[in-house]
Amino acid sequence: MSRWPIRVRLVAGFSVAMLVLLTASAVFVYWRVEYALDRGLDGDLQRATVALEQATGPDGRITDEDAITATGAIYQVLDSRGEVVAHSPSAGAEPIVEPHGVDHPETVDVGRFLAFSDRPLRAQLTPIEVAGGTGYLVVAVRRDHRDEALRELLVQLAISVVGSLAVASAVGYLLARSALQPVEAYRRQAATIASGATGVRLDVPANRDDEVVRLGNTLNDMLAALERALEAERHFVDDASHELRTPLTVLKSRVQAAQRRTRTVEEHEEILGELLVDVERLARLAEQLLELRPEVTEDVLDRITANLVANAHLHGRAPVRVDLQRVGDWQVLTVEDNGPGMDAAMLDRATDRFARADDARARPGSGLGLAIVRSLTESAGGQLRLCSHGEHRRFGTHVDLPCRHDPDRMTATVYLPAEQ
Template structure:
């Protein structure tokens, strides 16, 4: 017997058939919807721009750091082959490991710290070159390094693993400073864009609010009302105002025709009703027989 098909997930809908989230969105005031739309759009744009700037700066810093590391690694290998004393510029470090991963020689910065994992040592022993970072951008760590490790054959045909390392402190500090500045700039830009969007939406919808107040006065019984439509421009709201004024004029004309009809009808009915009332008054003035009536 086959298993029943899995239930199809569905999105909860409002009573009107729309998704509940969409219904809540449409119940918000127009100004709030416009401001939220501007804020979300600006957030996406700012996130993309921030990511692009950060990636470009990081790429440039990494290229410079890799170039410095390649130069230091070249000098370190030359010193090893020549049998010279190992050293390097400020911020550099090195480790010389045997084929079993034991530290044979190291600079003071990394003398007690193993820079390569067992898996790295196995890879380098089989001819691979390891390039990686030690430590992350966050949290703050003064001993972050970028290393390059490869196997070297010395003149006495002994094989060792040479690990060249450079500190990443200046690079990481620059990136952290860049992130902070980008976050501040993006936040201020988002606030400014939201404020401008709010003021623009309010200015655009102020005529609609004035129309609403005047329409409320009309509903309260005001007569001869016209909406204040500016004559010096022609946009969607002014055309709406002219259309509403034309509608108000048509409604007033219809109401006037109705009043005239009622007045004429009451005048036409007043004379026969007066005669009928006079005859009834005379008939009821004293008792009369059926024949007299």
């Protein structure tokens, strides 16, 4: 069944449950009707037995035929050997039932219910005293109407169970198909997205709020997050390739220039020193690129501090002040410098990868320092604030604490959870 479609499995399970329920209900109804009909027959048997016992003489003969005829019952009187000594005209000379040593009243059914019997009887066998020992009084009533009613009930119950099961299965299939139709639509749209389509979202009904709708909304949120991540990765690759291309081109040019003519040992050492500067720049850039994929470790605050201080020394102006204190549930790291700071436009993109102001391009650096700080801070569940000349920018988790710093200084503030 695990290979069957979900709607088929749902309908199959629902149908089996309905079959069990309907069958149990039919058995209960049949049993209750049978019990009621048998009680009616047993009442007739009991009344006829009392009348016959009173009208049976010591020799086993019936003394009052009129009274017995009024009961409408079939009877036989058996001696101790089980032979018929008296009987009603319709009973016959053959025993209706065999006593088999019965010592108390016993009710038995004679004749088959299925297939039909020519002489269906319900009989009560009662021990009585007759000449020569213990005899038996057999009183029987026909159960034709009882059997016919039960057979008719069986047919009606079978039709009802089959009909109800068919209707319930059809309704269950329609409901399952209706419930799973949005999921199938999601699957088709997801296949379209997987084939390379961008900007596509699942069609989620706006006027409903059920499990399938919530699934569609969650998948749309996931698709949006994936698109943002892919777009960020694409920008990162473009920016990284651009930033790496320049130092690699310079390094290649220096090597080619060094190969154009024979040089002295001193000239080679000078060229090697210049090449080492370029290689160290590439190594630093590679390390910074790796830091953009951080894991939250115990040295997060140290790495953040190192990047902020290095950024302040590179792009700011002394003195650089570093302060670390705990405020409530937060550790607050503040780095200030006396540099010119950033304008509003630069503050907006200061944490972007490879973002540098025009006047900073002449200085060393790759524009990854604040991007690394933001990445580390957000990974640790904190917030980065950049403040310059009354302009404030916040990145990461919301922190309900005011800025406390000199408004005339360039300030970078990091809020980290205290347990970090």
